[in-house]
Amino acid sequence: MKERCGVIGALSAKHRDVVADIYRGLYALQHRGQESAGIYLRGSQGIKGLKGTGFVHEALGSRVSELEGWSGVGHVRYSTTAKSTLEEAQPLLYSWRNGCFALAFNGTITNFLELREKLSSLGFKFKTETDTEVIAALLAYYLAELGDYVDALSKCAEELEGAYSLIVLDDEGSLYVVRDPLGFKPLCLGFNPDEELYVAASETCALDTLNAPLLFHVEPGSLVKVTPRGYETKQLTKAERRARCMFEYVYFSRPDSEFDGIWIYEARLRIGRELGKRCPAEADVVVPVPDSGRTAALGYSEATGIPLVEGLMKNRYVGRIFIMPGERNRNEMVRVKLNPVKPLIKGKRVVLIDDSIVRGTTMKHIVSLLRGAGAKEVHVRVSCPPIIAGCYMGIDFPTKRELVASCRSVEEVRKVIGADSLMYNSIEGLIKGIGLPKEELCLACLTGVYPLRRKIDLNSLELSLGGVRRKSSS
Numbered sequence: 001m002k003e004r005c006g007v008i009g010a011l012s013a014k015h016r017d018v019v020a021d022i023y024r025g026l027y028a029l030q031h032r033g034q035e036s037a038g039i040y041l042r043g044s045q046g047i048k049g050l051k052g053t054g055f056v057h058e059a060l061g062s063r064v065s066e067l068e069g070w071s072g073v074g075h076v077r078y079s080t081t082a083k084s085t086l087e088e089a090q091p092l093l094y095s096w097r098n099g100c101f102a103l104a105f106n107g108t109i110t111n112f113l114e115l116r117e118k119l120s121s122l123g124f125k126f127k128t129e130t131d132t133e134v135i136a137a138l139l140a141y142y143l144a145e146l147g148d149y150v151d152a153l154s155k156c157a158e159e160l161e162g163a164y165s166l167i168v169l170d171d172e173g174s175l176y177v178v179r180d181p182l183g184f185k186p187l188c189l190g191f192n193p194d195e196e197l198y199v200a201a202s203e204t205c206a207l208d209t210l211n212a213p214l215l216f217h218v219e220p221g222s223l224v225k226v227t228p229r230g231y232e233t234k235q236l237t238k239a240e241r242r243a244r245c246m247f248e249y250v251y252f253s254r255p256d257s258e259f260d261g262i263w264i265y266e267a268r269l270r271i272g273r274e275l276g277k278r279c280p281a282e283a284d285v286v287v288p289v290p291d292s293g294r295t296a297a298l299g300y301s302e303a304t305g306i307p308l309v310e311g312l313m314k315n316r317y318v319g320r321i322f323i324m325p326g327e328r329n330r331n332e333m334v335r336v337k338l339n340p341v342k343p344l345i346k347g348k349r350v351v352l353i354d355d356s357i358v359r360g361t362t363m364k365h366i367v368s369l370l371r372g373a374g375a376k377e378v379h380v381r382v383s384c385p386p387i388i389a390g391c392y393m394g395i396d397f398p399t400k401r402e403l404v405a406s407c408r409s410v411e412e413v414r415k416v417i418g419a420d421s422l423m424y425n426s427i428e429g430l431i432k433g434i435g436l437p438k439e440e441l442c443l444a445c446l447t448g449v450y451p452l453r454r455k456i457d458l459n460s461l462e463l464s465l466g467g468v469r470r471k472s473s474s
Helices: 021-026 061-066 112-121 131-146 148-159 205-209 244-254 264-277 295-304 325-338 361-372 412-417 427-434 458-474
Strands: 006-012 036-043 046-053 071-077 092-096 099-109 163-171 175-179 190-193 197-201 214-217 222-227 232-237 285-288 312-316 336-338 350-352 377-382 421-425
Touching: 006 175, 006 222, 006 325, 021 036, 021 061, 021 071, 021 197, 021 205, 021 377, 036 163, 046 061, 046 099, 046 350, 071 099, 071 163, 071 244, 092 131, 099 112, 099 131, 099 325, 112 131, 112 412, 131 148, 148 163, 148 222, 175 197, 190 205, 197 205, 197 222, 244 264, 244 427, 264 295, 264 427, 295 350, 312 361, 325 361, 325 458, 336 361, 350 361, 361 377, 361 412, 412 421
Parallel strands: 285 350, 350 377, 377 421
Antiparallel strands: 006 071, 006 197, 036 046, 036 071, 092 099, 099 163, 163 175, 175 222, 190 197, 190 214, 222 232, 312 336
């Protein structure tokens, strides 16, 4: 399983340079993608930018000094529908008949193959296999027809299915911030009054980095147009329900971010408490898998009275294993990234807390690490219920064969990971911990019920996405 992407846009009403602001904002969003990063800006010579592979500092580094502009977009990426190369990196600069735009996108378009076929029949040529390029081509098609970005994006919203939070920079420097009608992904707008700087981003932690207090979370199905004169909103589409990704609360978002009124740290703490109430264990210590399991482990410790110890140390110079492309890379990185503190583990009955188990390979290696450090027993408790179905809204576990719980009982998964016992949180416990009604969350990977506006052929989509993604790991 991999992380999603992160998007950011910044516009200075004073027309001052925003390169450093976007660069710092990308650092705040680095946890959302580590395969590539990019920045495009509207400056004195139109829209110019750069992008590269790797972490933000690797992809951009000192080259950001070459850029200038008072409005721009940035992106950190991991691939959900294509291989990880510079050509697929974002933002995507796209030319149309009367100009060009740069687009930064987070999500997965479930009908992108259908839209690609339609656009190809209209004469559009595609250089990549990404859904990002399909969105850009669709926008260019309606821009040529309507000549206005708001109208064109409104038409796009009628056709796009799936999850998307996107920011578009036009060649006049205006920003267009758009969120899908179900609200799968987070997207917010902030404003720094001292600098007169507008900031749109995937997470509020990026706004905090730029001292831009939150104005509002972008409403699902709406568009926000930002110019030096201010901002205006328009509702493009509506849905009968919301479908916020539960994984944002469990794992993806930074603990210091707020997603649609729910603070991530507080949600994870509550989830951990629910886990402790529902899945107790006879043990001596609670050990979190850093960093994602730490907050839930604290809640578990509070609920059970078992002391929390930092029994696993994390190498801060290694990226998130969850995001690493390829199973071999993930397995090799476990030992590099995590090391047990033996005096805290030796002879102890350990409750190991993690946010989720996807393939089971990482957890298997962590359990082995603890046993090698002398743990008497290892009891695994997981704050997320079993993942049994693929995701088509932006998470890279598209095929059931990759999901250890999709065709195994809890006992069978326990044997795979080598733990003395294994218990998962319940869906009810997860929902109670998050603090939102069930009908406002996407729980598709836990239930197999997908909250899309129209029915899709999941088998065909899984085969298509799986085929494209397999190319990226070969």
